[in-house]
Amino acid sequence: MSRGFIVRRILLFFVIVWAAASINFFIPRLATGRDPIREKLGQLAASGGLRQEGVEAMVKAYQVKFGLDKPLYVQYLHFLADTSRFDLGYSLANYPTRVDQMIGNAMPWTIGLLLVATLMGFSAGTLMGALAAWPRAPTLFKRSVIPLMTLSAIPPYLLGLVVLYFLGLQWKLFPLSGGYSAGTLVGFRLDFILDVLHHSTLPALAIVMQSMGFWALGMRGMMVSTVGEDYIALAQANGLRRPTIFLRYAVRNAFLPQFTALGLSLAFVVTGQVIVEVIFAYPGIGTLLFRAIQSSDYTVINGIVFITILSIGLVTLIMDLTYPLLDPRISHQRHN
Amino acid sequence: MLSAGLAVMALILLFAFAGPIFVDTNMAEPLSATPRQAPSAEHPFGTDDSGRDLLAVMVVGVPLTLRIGFIAGAVGLGVGIFLGFLSGYVGGKVDAVIRGTVDTLLTVPGLVVLISIASTIREEISVNLMAMVVASLAWMWPTRTIRSQVLTLRERAYVHMAKLNGMNTMEIIWKELFPNLLPYLAANLAGAVSWAVLAAIGLEALGLGPQNEPTVGMTIYWSITFSALIRGMWWWWALPIVFLALLFVSLIMIAAGLDELANPKQRKAV
Numbered sequence: 297m298s299r300g301f302i303v304r305r306i307l308l309f310f311v312i313v314w315a316a317a318s319i320n321f322f323i324p325r326l327a328t329g330r331d332p333i334r335e336k337l338g339q340l341a342a343s344g345g346l347r348q349e350g351v352e353a354m355v356k357a358y359q360v361k362f363g364l365d366k367p368l369y370v371q372y373l374h375f376l377a378d379t380s381r382f383d384l385g386y387s388l389a390n391y392p393t394r395v396d397q398m399i400g401n402a403m404p405w406t407i408g409l410l411l412v413a414t415l416m417g418f419s420a421g422t423l424m425g426a427l428a429a430w431p432r433a434p435t436l437f438k439r440s441v442i443p444l445m446t447l448s449a450i451p452p453y454l455l456g457l458v459v460l461y462f463l464g465l466q467w468k469l470f471p472l473s474g475g476y477s478a479g480t481l482v483g484f485r486l487d488f489i490l491d492v493l494h495h496s497t498l499p500a501l502a503i504v505m506q507s508m509g510f511w512a513l514g515m516r517g518m519m520v521s522t523v524g525e526d527y528i529a530l531a532q533a534n535g536l537r538r539p540t541i542f543l544r545y546a547v548r549n550a551f552l553p554q555f556t557a558l559g560l561s562l563a564f565v566v567t568g569q570v571i572v573e574v575i576f577a578y579p580g581i582g583t584l585l586f587r588a589i590q591s592s593d594y595t596v597i598n599g600i601v602f603i604t605i606l607s608i609g610l611v612t613l614i615m616d617l618t619y620p621l622l623d624p625r626i627s628h629q630r631h632n
Numbered sequence: 633m634l635s636a637g638l639a640v641m642a643l644i645l646l647f648a649f650a651g652p653i654f655v656d657t658n659m660a661e662p663l664s665a666t667p668r669q670a671p672s673a674e675h676p677f678g679t680d681d682s683g684r685d686l687l688a689v690m691v692v693g694v695p696l697t698l699r700i701g702f703i704a705g706a707v708g709l710g711v712g713i714f715l716g717f718l719s720g721y722v723g724g725k726v727d728a729v730i731r732g733t734v735d736t737l738l739t740v741p742g743l744v745v746l747i748s749i750a751s752t753i754r755e756e757i758s759v760n761l762m763a764m765v766v767a768s769l770a771w772m773w774p775t776r777t778i779r780s781q782v783l784t785l786r787e788r789a790y791v792h793m794a795k796l797n798g799m800n801t802m803e804i805i806w807k808e809l810f811p812n813l814l815p816y817l818a819a820n821l822a823g824a825v826s827w828a829v830l831a832a833i834g835l836e837a838l839g840l841g842p843q844n845e846p847t848v849g850m851t852i853y854w855s856i857t858f859s860a861l862i863r864g865m866w867w868w869w870a871l872p873i874v875f876l877a878l879l880f881v882s883l884i885m886i887a888a889g890l891d892e893l894a895n896p897k898q899r900k901a902v
Contacts, residue, residue, distance in 0.1 A: 312736060319745060324752040332752055449880035451830060453837065454852075454873045461866060472862055567741045571837045575856060589751055589838055601748045605740055612739050 302617065309613045316605035317379045320598040321372060332594045334358070336388050354386055384599040389591040395599035398584060403566070403603075405475055406573070406580030409496050410565040413503040418558050420504065421511025426547050428512065429519035432538060441516065448509025453571035456502035460575065463498060470498045473577035499576045503569055507561075514557065518550035525549075556619075563611035567604045634889025640882035644875070648698060651691035659688035660846050671867050678867035681858045689846045690871055696759050697848040700832045703763035704770050705825030711767075712774025712824070713817065717805055719775070720782030731779070734772045742769045743834050750840035759842050766831045773827070774820050781816055785809050819890035826883040833876065848872045 324332050337355045366374075378385070384395035424444065427437040447455070464472045476482070476491050522528070523546055531541045566581070573582030581600060588596035658664060662682040669679045677686040719730040749765055750757065757765075785791065786809075794804050835841055836849025837856065851872050855861070860868040 308736065312739065315736075316740065319748055323749055445884065446877070446881050449826075449884045450873075450877045451833065451880075454876060457861060457869055457873060460861060465861065465864065563739075564741065567744060570743065571834060574838070575861075585747070586838055589747070589840060592751075594751070597748065597751055601744050604744050608739065608741060 305613060305616055309609050312609040313606055314376075316602055316609070317376060319605075320379075320601055321375045324594075325368075332592070333388070336592055336594060340388065340391075351391060354391070379602065384602070385595045387588075387593055387596050389588070389593040389596070395595050398596060399581070399599055399603055402579060402581045402584045405578065406582065407565055409499060409573075409578065409580060410503070410569065411562075412496075413500040414507065414558075414561055414565060416500070417504040417507030418511050418554075418561075421508035422515045422551070422554055424508065425512035425515025425517075426519050426542075426550065429516045429523060430542060430546065431523065432542075440512075444509040444512045446509070447505050448507075448513060450506060451571075452502045452506040452569055453575055455505050456499060456572050456575045459498055459501050459505075463501075471495050475579040496578070499569075499572050499578050502572055511554065511557075515550060515554055518553055519546060522546050522550040559615045559619075560612075563608045563615070566607040566611075633885050633892065637882045637885030637887075637889055640878055641886065644694070644698075644879055644882065647691070648695040651694070655688050655691045657688055657692050659685035660692040664688075668865065670865075677871050678865070680854065680860075680865075680868050684846070686851075686867060686871060689851055690848070690875065693846040693848045693851055693872075694875060696842075696845055697829060697832065700759060700763045700766065700847070701825045701829035703760065704766040704828035704832070705821060707764070707767035708770025708824045708828065709774050709817070709821050711771035712778055712820070715771070715775040716778025717782055717809070720779040721786060721801065721805060721809070727779075730775065734776050737769075737772050738776070742831060745769060746831060746835055747838065747840065750835050754840060755843075757840070757842050759845055759847065762832060762835070762842055763828075766828045766835075769831070770824055770828050774824055777820060778813070778817070781813055782809060785812060813894075815890050815894040819887045819894060822883045822887035822890065826880060826887070829876075829879065829883075848875060 337351075337358055340351050341355050382396060384399075387393045387395055387398060390398075421444075424437065424440060427433040428441055428444075430437075460472065463469050471477070471494065475495055476488065477495075480488055480491055482488065528541060528545055531545050536545075570582035570585055572578070573580045574586045577583060581604070585597065585600050587593070588600070662684055665675060665679045665683050665685050667679055667681050667683040669675055671678045675685050675687065677690070679685055680689070715730050715734075719727045746765060746769060749768070750762075753761070753765075791804060791808055794808050799807070832841070832847075833849040833852070836847060837852050839853050839857070841847060841850045841853065843850075849872075852869060855865070855868040855872075860866075
C-alpha cells in the first residue's frame with residue numbers, strides 16, 4: 297500500500313465529514329431561505345414554560361453565533377467550529393438534555409441490534425445461496441430462489457409489520473414494542489439481558505428475513521460460476537470427499553466478494569433500519585430520529601445526520617485501509 | 633422472468649388507471665364513511681380512523697406513488713445517462729471529477745440526507761416536489777454503472793470503425809453506443825424506479841411526505857401513527873404492503889430479465 301494512497305484516503309474522509317457538516321448548515325438555508333432552528337427557538341421563547349430561563353440563555357447564545365446581523369460566512373465558521381468540537385447543542389424539544397447525550401444513549405441499542413441481525417442474515421443467506429447453486433444439494437434449496445428473491449425485494453419494515461402482527465399480536469410469543477420491559481432496572485444481569493433479547497427478536501427477524509435473501513442471491517451468483525471451474529472438476533476426479541469440495545474449493549472461492557459486501561453493510565450498522573425501529577418502538581437511533589422529526593427538533597435531526605455520516609465515513613476508511621491485509625490480491629498501488 | 637415481471641406491472645398499472653372507473657375516489661376523503669370498519673361488502677378493504685374507504689385510498693394513492701417513483705427514477709436515469717456517457721466516453725479530467733464525486737456521494741447514507749432535506753421543507757412538500765427530492769440522490773448509481781458499460785463499449789471494433797468513417801462523437805454516442813446499451817438502460821430504469829419508490833416510502837413512513845395526499849407511504853405512516861397494528865386493524869396496513877411487495881418484486885424481475893437480455897453470458901447461470 298503506497299503512502300500516497302493512505303494520505304489521499306484520509307483526506308477524502310475529512311472531505312466527507314466536512315460535506316456532512318455543511319449539509320446541515322446549507323440545506324435549510326438554501327431550500328427555504330429560513331433557519332428552522334431560529335424559528336423553533338423563537339417559538340420556544342414566546343410560548344414560555346418551566347425552563348424559561350434556560351431557553352432564553354440558549355436563544356441568547358444562538359444569537360451571538362448565528363444572529364441575522366452576522367454575515368453568512370461568519371455564521372458558517374461558527375457552525376464549523378462548533379461541529380469540529382462535537383458541540384451539537386441542546387435538544388430543542390427536551391431542553392436541558394444535550395444532543396450528544398441523546399445520541400450516545402440510543403447508539404448502543406441500534407449497533408447491538410443491527411450487528412447481530414446483519415451477521416445472522418449474512419451467515420444464513422450465504423449458506424442458502426451456496427446450497428442453491430450446489431448440484432448435489434437437496435432440491436429444496438434450488439426451489440428457494442424465488443421466495444428468497446421476493447423477500448429481498450420487500451423492505452424490512454414491511455416484513456416487520458407482518459411478523460409483529462402474527463408472532464406478536466396473534467400468537468403473543470414476543471412483546472409488541474420497546475427494547476426492554478417497563479420497570480426493569482437496566483444493568484448487566486441475566487434477566488435483563490434475556491428480556492432485551494426477547495424484545496429484539498422480532499425487529500431482528502424482520503431485518504434477517506430481508507437481508508438473507510440479498511446475501512443468498514449474491515452467493516448463488518458467485519457459486520454458479522465457481523462450480524463450473526476446472527479445479528472443481530479436478531478435485532472430483534481426484535476423488536476428494538464432496539463436503540471437502542463444497543467447503544474448501546467452491547464456497548471458499550465464491551466467498552470473497554460476499555465478504556467485501558459484508559464490510560460495506562457493517563458500515564451501515566450505525567444508521568440502522570430507521571423505520572424498523574419506529575415500528576417496534578425500539579429505543580435506538582431510528583426512533584430518536586422519528587421523535588425528533590415529529591417534534592421539529594432540528595438540533596437532534598442535524599446531530600444524527602452528522603454522526604451517522606461521520607461513523608460511516610470512519611468505518612469505510614478503516615475498511616479501505618485494512619483490505620489489502622485481508623486479501624493480498626488487492627493492492628492500492630498503480631500497475632502500469 | 634421478464635414476462636412475469638411485466639405481467640405483474642401491467643396488473644398494477646391496470647389497478648391504477650382503471651380503478652377510478654369502478655371506485656368512487658371521493659371515498660378517499662376523510663369522513664366519507666363510518667370510521668374503523670373491518671372489510672365488508674360495502675367497503676371491501678375496510679375504513680380507517682378518519683373514515684376513509686381504504687380501497688378508494690389505494691386507487692388514489694397508487695398512481696401518486698407510481699408518479700413519484702417514475703419521475704424520480706427517470707430524472708435519476710437521465711442525469712445518469714448524461715454524466716455516465718460524458719465520463720466514460722470523454723474520459724480524462726472530466727471522468728476523474730465525475731467519478732470522484734459519485735464515489736464520495738455513494739458512501740453517504742441516502743435516506744439520512746433525504747431526511748435532512750425533507751424535514752426543512754416539510755410543510756410545503758407536494759407529490760412532485762417529493763419526486764424531485766428523491767431524484768436529487770437517484771442519479772449516482774446509474775452514473776456509475778453506465779460509465780463502466782460505456783468504458784467497455786468504447787473499445788469495440790465497430791466504434792473504431794465508425795470513428796474511421798468520420799463520425800463525430802455525438803453521432804457515435806447516439807448511433808452506435810446508445811442502441812447497444814438500450815436493454816441495459818431499461819434495466820437501470822427499473823432499478824432506479826425501485827430505489828426511488830423505496831426512498832419515497834421511507835421518507836413518508838417517517839411522516840416526511842405530502843401531508844394531504846393519500847400516497848401509499850403516507851397511508852403506512854398514518855396506520856403507524858394511529859397504532860393500527862396493536863388495535864388489530866390489519867386491513868389498514870395489509871393492502872399497502874401487498875401492493876409494495878408486488879411492485880418491488882415486479883421491478884426486480886423486470887430488471888433481472890432485461891439484464892439477461894443485455895448480458896447473454898448470464899443466461900446459462902439462470
